[in-house]
Amino acid sequence: xxxxxxxxxxxxxxxxxxxxxxxxxxxxxxxxxxxxxxxxxxxxxxxxxxxxxxxxxxxxxxxxxxxxxxxxxxxxxxxxxxxxxxxxxxxxxxxxxxxxxxxxxxxxxxxxxxxxxxxxxxxxxxxxxxxxxxxxxxxxxxxxxxxxxxxxxxxxxxxxxxxxxxxxxxxxxxxxxxxxxxxxxxxxxxxxxxxxxxxxxxxxxxxxxxxxxxxxxxxxxxxxxxxxxxxxxxxxxxxxxxxxxxxxxxxxxxxxxxxxxxxxxxxxxxxxxxxxxxxxxxxxxxxxxxxxxxx
Amino acid sequence: xxxxxxxxxxxxxxxxxxxxxxxxxxxxxxxxxxxxxxxxxxxxxxxxxxxxxxxxxxxxxxxxxxxxxxxxxxxxxxxxxxxxxxxxxxxxxxxxxxxxxxxxxxxxxxxxxxxxxxxxxxxxxxxxxxxxxxxxxxxxxxxxxxxxxxxxxxxxxxxxxxxxxxxxxxxxxxxxxxxxxxxxxxxxxxxxxxxxxxxxxxxxxxxxxxxxxxxxxxxxxxxxxxxxxxxxxxxxxxxxxxxxxxxxxxxxxxxxxxxxxxxxxxxxxxxxxx
Numbered sequence: 001x002x003x004x005x006x007x008x009x010x011x012x013x014x015x016x017x018x019x020x021x022x023x024x025x026x027x028x029x030x031x032x033x034x035x036x037x038x039x040x041x042x043x044x045x046x047x048x049x050x051x052x053x054x055x056x057x058x059x060x061x062x063x064x065x066x067x068x069x070x071x072x073x074x075x076x077x078x079x080x081x082x083x084x085x086x087x088x089x090x091x092x093x094x095x096x097x098x099x100x101x102x103x104x105x106x107x108x109x110x111x112x113x114x115x116x117x118x119x120x121x122x123x124x125x126x127x128x129x130x131x132x133x134x135x136x137x138x139x140x141x142x143x144x145x146x147x148x149x150x151x152x153x154x155x156x157x158x159x160x161x162x163x164x165x166x167x168x169x170x171x172x173x174x175x176x177x178x179x180x181x182x183x184x185x186x187x188x189x190x191x192x193x194x195x196x197x198x199x200x201x202x203x204x205x206x207x208x209x210x211x212x213x214x215x216x217x218x219x220x221x222x223x224x225x226x227x228x229x230x231x232x233x234x235x236x237x238x239x240x241x242x243x244x245x246x247x248x249x250x251x252x253x254x255x256x257x258x259x260x261x262x263x264x265x266x267x268x269x270x271x272x273x274x275x276x277x278x279x280x281x282x283x284x285x286x287x288x289x290x291x292x293x294x295x
Numbered sequence: 296x297x298x299x300x301x302x303x304x305x306x307x308x309x310x311x312x313x314x315x316x317x318x319x320x321x322x323x324x325x326x327x328x329x330x331x332x333x334x335x336x337x338x339x340x341x342x343x344x345x346x347x348x349x350x351x352x353x354x355x356x357x358x359x360x361x362x363x364x365x366x367x368x369x370x371x372x373x374x375x376x377x378x379x380x381x382x383x384x385x386x387x388x389x390x391x392x393x394x395x396x397x398x399x400x401x402x403x404x405x406x407x408x409x410x411x412x413x414x415x416x417x418x419x420x421x422x423x424x425x426x427x428x429x430x431x432x433x434x435x436x437x438x439x440x441x442x443x444x445x446x447x448x449x450x451x452x453x454x455x456x457x458x459x460x461x462x463x464x465x466x467x468x469x470x471x472x473x474x475x476x477x478x479x480x481x482x483x484x485x486x487x488x489x490x491x492x493x494x495x496x497x498x499x500x501x502x503x504x505x506x507x508x509x510x511x512x513x514x515x516x517x518x519x520x521x522x523x524x525x526x527x528x529x530x531x532x533x534x535x536x537x538x539x540x541x542x543x544x545x546x547x548x549x550x551x552x553x554x555x556x557x558x559x560x561x562x563x564x565x566x567x568x569x
Contacts, residue, residue, distance in 0.1 A: 004410030015426040130550040132502055134509045134525060135543030142536050233417025237506055241529075251418075252510055255425035267422040271414045 001275060006061060009268040010054050016260055066265035071257045076265035080247055086156060087246035090165055090239070091231055095224070097170025098177055105174075106181025107213065110189065121178050128175025133234050137168040137241040154243035165242045169234055173227060180223055184216035191215075218289055225281035229274050308559025314552025322368040329362035333519040342535045351541055354524070355531055356517075360538065364545055366519035371549070374435060375500045379493055381439035386446035387489075391477050393447070394454025405451070411444045417503060424512045434513040438504065442496075449492065453485045491564050495557030498550040505546050521546050 021041040048056075060067070066076040101124075109121035144164050145153040152161045188194065189212050197207045236248030243249070247266065254262035286293055321328060330350065337357030345352045351360040393404040411419075423437035457463065458481070466476050507513040508522030516523050521542040528538035 001410065001413060004406070005413055008410060008414065012422055012426050015423060126551060126554060127547075130498060130502070130547055130554050132505060132509075132525075132543055132546045132550070134506055134522075135539070135546065138525065138529065138532065138539045138543065142532055142539070146533055146536075229415025230417070233415050233421075236417065236421060237510065240510060251421065251425075252512075255421070255429065255512065258428075260426060263422050263425040267414065267418060270418050274415055275413060 002272070005268065005271045005275070006058055007054070009264055009271070010057055012267060013260060013264055061268070066268070067261040069259055069262050071259050076262050079250065079262070080265060080269055083245060083247045083250050086244060087235055087239070087248060089162070090169060090235055090244060090246060093162055093166035094169030094173065094231065097166045098173035101170065101174040102177030102181055106178045107185055107208065109178065109182040110185030111208070113186065121182065125175035125178045128171055131172060133168055133172050134237050134241060136171060137238055140164045140168055141241070156245055165238050165244055168238045169231070172234055173231065176223065176227065177220060180219055181216060184219045185212055188212040188215045218285060221281055221284055221288070225278040228277045232270055232273065305559060305563055307555045308563060311552045311555025311557070311559055314548060315556055318368055318549050318552065319372065321365055322372045325365050325369045329365040331359040331362045333358060333362040333366040334517055342531065352537060354527060354538055360541060363519040363524060364521070364541060367521045367524065367542070367545070370514060370518065370520045371501050371505065374431070374504050375497050377435055378438045378442065378500050378504070379497065381435070382443045382446055385439065385443040386450060387482070389443070390447040390450025391454055391481060394451040395458060395473070395477055395481065401451070405448070408444045408448055416441045420503070420507070421512070424507065429512040429515070431514045431518070434504065434507050438500065442500070446489070446492070450485055450489065453488060454481055457481050457484050488564065491557065491560045494553065494560055498553035498557070501553070502546065502550050
């Protein structure tokens with residue numbers, strides 16, 4: 001899998017119009033000499049047949065050398081890793097916001113199907129998946145920062161600056177979770193053990209919380225693995241709008257700077273993150289559900 | 296008063312379908328509906344409030360906001376249609392061949408698709424656009440290149456199921472060629488579920504395309520495009536917040552329309568199978 005990912009990432013470099021080496025040198029505004037192009041091509045590993053290029057590139061990547069950003073001159077890996085905490089903080093807060101919205105709404109929708117709360121949940125879910133994240137971000141900036149002045153406009157300074165971006169990111173995720181939690185709660189509530197728990201005279205909130213919800217939680221964890229890619233994609237937009245010093249914004253800046261090596265490193269690392277998160281989710285499911293372990 | 300008693304799914308499909316239809320009409324008749332030229336700059340009318348001449352006011356270059364929104368409908372629908380067209384042109388043959396041929400061909404194709412699917416779609420699209428250079432055409436190429444994989448996989452799955460049915464056996468016995476079977480018997484049977492699936496995804500495609508333009512990677516100013524308009528409005532968020540209101544609202548509405556339509560069609564389709 002990772003080998004395939006590396007192939008695609010490597011191939012991306014060859015999508016650039018013309019010779020990447022020449023483009024990188026031209027970005028300084030000076031017409032490069034043939035010798036300079038040759039040298040750059042060599043440092044980029046762009047000389048020789050494709051399979052040898054790939055081999056060189058792969059061995060460098062395996063030694064955690066993703067090349068250097070041409071605009072800052074610093075190693076791409078360092079640059080990305082230094083922005084990693086900001087992006088993960090935002091992503092985790094986004095997930096928390098999504099769950100804070102989705103868990104109560106999802107449970108209530110399942111408890112009272114086709115009633116007002118269920119319909120509200122349905123409308124909310126539709127709005128959540130249809131809402132342009134970039135527009136929501138602008139609205140949040142306007143109302144939260146410009147009009148009411150409750151939160152800082154942009155950047156990452158203190159806890160309050162985290163509120164608006166997390167809301168923007170979490171809102172978009174919440175819809176799918178509401179639908180999923182509702183569906184899995186409905187399924188769990190129909191099971192025999194719920195009847196048994198009720199029959200033993202357990203309090204209703206205990207039945208719902210300890211028996212139904214815990215069993216409904218597992219699909220949500222699996223969904224997180226599916227959604228992590230979308231979350232990373234969404235964070236690109238949110239980070240750009242809120243000037244959040246994360247990886248997504250760095251990648252967008254790299255695109256405008258034609259910093260191809262950074263783009264390449266970014267894609268590779270994001271794909272690795274997605275694979276890793278899915279691995280963790282799988283292990284988490286194993287730990288949470290003994291039934292899967294038995295299989 | 297006549298009341299329509301429709302099942303739930305079709306009510307959503309009807310509501311969504313109407314919204315979508317309105318936008319399609321607006322897109323087709325944009326030149327007749329728009330009150331002014333969406334590109335005409337009036338520096339003496341910059342950031343003016345809504346008036347009879349400019350029903351939704353003007354932007355920072357004095358261009359009519361309503362006209363830009365109307366022409367933007369055209370851009371968004373066109374682009375989504377092109378992306379879907381290219382996606383189908385790739386995914387249908389690939390899915391058909393993988394499912395029908397089976398064996399090593401199938402394994403190879405599916406392996407490639409699995410790897411491509413490991414990349415977050417928006418991030419891969421971002422990277423492809425980054426490598427090709429920002430611009431509307433490159434963005435469409437990037438989207439098509441990223442989006443076809445999911446469809447190919449689903450089509451392959453459907454082909455695998457249909458392949459085993461009796462009428463395929465009958466067609467084989469009647470001496471139909473592989474191509475005939477694939478096109479006439481299998482494709483016609485997967486067409487409807489694929490269209491339902493596509494209607495569910497148009498909203499997402501429009502959303503993402505406008506998002507890329509918002510980032511400056513797709514349609515470029517002065518093109519009348521919703522994402523571009525939103526991006527332009529960022530600078531004036533304090534002085535003219537209405538500029539960011541309308542494009543976002545329009546995107547939300549059209550995406551809600553497509554999502555309702557897709558969801559309704561899916562439920563109706565499910566009932567038909569039952």
